[in-house]
Amino acid sequence: MYTYEPLRKGPGLDFRSTFTFSNTGKSASSGTKYSAVSIDMEPEFQYMNPSHPWWVTICTGAVQFFAYFLFIITLPFSAIVCFKMVHQYERIVVYRIGHLLPLKGPGIVLILPCIDRWNKVDLRTKAFNVPPTRVCTSDGGLILIGSVVHFRVQNPLRANNSLKDMNHSIRTMAQSAMSKILSKKLFSEVMSSGSRYNYDIQTEINEVARDWGLEIGRVELSQPVAEVSPPVQQTGFLDKLKSGFGGGGDVMGMTQQLLGFAGAGGLNQQYASMNKVSETSTNIPVVDIEKEAGDLINAAGSVIDEDMLYNVDAAFEIKLTDNGNYYFIDLKIGGGSCGKGRLPVGTPDATLILSFSTLHKLLSGKIGAFSAYNSGNLKLEGDIKTAMRLEELVNHLKI
Structure with missing residues (x-):
């Protein structure tokens, strides 16, 4: 019998081979037989540890003896309940009196009554859809994009001890990874070829999933949908x-x-x-804000139709920071109305606080509601999703 010995004895170094060699069994090639020594899959998990106080060991042994005795005296009926069939693509994780046992399967596994709790883990690759997520790109655009994630359980012991809801955890991690990767990209890049970021997102998810005992095999991004285009770049x-x-x-x-x-x-x-050029370029004629704002609101009221009322179904108030005047756009009650002042009936679903120049850009389609809100030019009281419905009105305006 030949075995490797440690080169240096010490707690920090261990050079023993994971293979033992013996010349008892002759092979056709070299006359030497090799047998692999088993290695624990999860050395960090502590299985049933006998180093407990003596009374705990005695109690544990008594409980196990009672379970085996109950299994034997109730045969063959107990065999129907206690023997579990485990297929090649499955494993069983067993907790005996709260302690984790080594992984079981494939084959027939004995589950003792009363003291064993078990969970069957499927090792085959599974896939599920990640719901569409809103992502703000680096240039201020807003897109809606989802994905399909393919994964499998690589380490059943770790997965069973780390996760309570596996699908929910991976879905949340996938949404976070998509937001992290795509928020650094330009709007045009994501819209034209978003699928080229599949591998980057897969790598990002795998960094966390490996600690959970999972492996992400593939990520497929869906076709992105543009919700808000990026704002027009201004001269800096x-x-x-x-x-x-x-x-x-x-x-x-x-x-x-x-x-x-x-x-x-x-x-x-x-x-x-x-300075002279700057003074010349900023010498803009003074605009009658009250008159111009009234014309904008009246123009918005002239394009209201039944389809718009059905699609928007919301009432808005607009407060100009230039003079403090209020204007309303009601696309909810009756045939719709617009005008100066507070909303005559009911309460607004969203109140937009902005300057006249931002209002003009918003209604003319030069800037989106989300981009104005994200840049700080628009303050909002209410839901941003409701405010974004104003784009239905903007699409009908010709300013």
Whole structure:
């Protein structure tokens, strides 16, 4: 009998082989027989540990003896109840007097009466749908997207001890992973080729699922549905700075120009020219907000029809932050109405607090309700989903 010995004796190192070798059985090739030593699947799980106080050990042994005795004296009737058939694709997790036993199956498994609690685990691959989830992309768009997740139980002991509701846990994790991955992408990228992120989402879910004893085999994203398009990009500070320096160049080039102007004493002249351009561009004629807002609301009232009333079925109040005036759009009662003031009948389903410029962009379709709310230009009292129904009215307006 030949066995490997440890190279160094100590608590930290152990170089013993997982195989033992013996020359008792001759093989056709080398004349040596190999037999694998069994390794516990889950060494971190403590099975029935005998290192209890002596009285606990005696009580446990007495209870087990009584269970075996009850099984024997009630044969053959007890065999019908206590023997469980476990198929090749199944395993049974058994708790005996609250202690976890090694994994059982496949074959016939004995379940002792009164003291054993068991759970059968299916090892085959399963799939389920993840309900559509709203995801806000990095450029302010809003999409509705779901997925199909294929998974299997890789470690029945860990899965049974870690999860109470397996499907709910994976579904919640899949929704979280979709939001985390897709929220970093652009609206156009997700809408054009969202399926290319299947593997990224699968890897993200697997990082947590492996700790639960599960393995995610495949993730298939559904076709995304656009709910809110991203807002139109506005000219930022960097674009204004570029226009002040002739409309071109990168940041490093503009920095060198700034340093050159500062050394030559021309920075003040360039700054003055930029201020002049800015003053010219911001010299916008004063608008009669009350009159213009009234015209917008009247234009909205002229396109109300029965289909719109059926689809929206909500009443709105609009408060302008410029002058504090209230306006209402009632798409709920009667044939619908719009006007200045508070809602004449009932209470509003949503109150929009915004400036006149934001109202104009909202009703003209240049910006969506969710994008305005997300950017802070729109304050809302009520449900954001109800406010988004205003897009039905916007689609009929021609401003």
